[in-house]
Amino acid sequence: MTSPARKIRWRGTGEYRDDTEALLEHPGDTAAVIRTRPRSLLIRCPDGCGDTLVVNLDPRAGKAWSLTVRDERCTLYPSIWREDGCRSHFIVWRDHIVWCGRFEYGNEEPSYDGRLEAKVIAALDEATYRSGSDIAIDIDEIPWDVLRVLRRLVRGGTVEEGDKGRRGHFRLAGG
Ligand SMILES: [Zn+2]
Structure with a gap:
């Protein structure tokens, strides 16, 4: 198996799933569906399986993740965990993809601020x-x-x- 993506790559926004998904090329590519308000985040699965992960950002549409953008870097909370298919499990933390379990060896965390x-x-x-x-x-x-x-x-x-x-x-x- 080739090595997984360790960072997300921001690809922009679209209005619907299809036009947004067309922005994704490589594992870790990420784009947002925004129609009046943020709806979801699409991530080309960072393990390289080729699937697109849909992360709901709209609490009105069910369980939603929080997306924080600081210094132009994205953070998602809680973790992303596919319970079927490739079973990828990772967190998105200031653009870093930090793997849980599989691929954990080789994780790189964002720098630590003691303040x-x-x-x-x-x-x-x-x-x-x-x-x-x-x-x-x-x-x-x-x-x-x-x-x-x-x-x-x-x-x-x-x-x-x-x-x-x-x-x-x-x-x-x-x-
Ligand atoms: Zn995958």
Whole structure:
């Protein structure tokens, strides 16, 4: 198998699925369907299988992903996970495609900004477990950035993660 795409490549926008899909050529190519409002994101599957993944962006049409564009780079939350076909599972994080499981070896994450640590700590207290994505919304940051900072703080002992039903929820240690 050839190596998968490690970054998305932005190809623009269209009004309907067909004209938007025509913009995609290579694995990782990405374009948005925008008709009055953002409808979906089309991604040529980054594993090279040739399929087009349709990521819903419109909460009125069902379960929707959040798309954040910062510094002209795209982030999607949560992860993309095809449960059939090629079963690709990856996150889109500041244009990087970070694979889960398959292809994980060789992942490249966007660079780390240590200034975020203070902001994340300020959003936590010792009493309440909060989810990484809630904290990200609160402080207007990208969920994957916030989760990476949280995991680092957990390793350093400043923050603790809940167990069982509270996995992915965090509070200040020492409560
Ligand atoms: Zn695929």
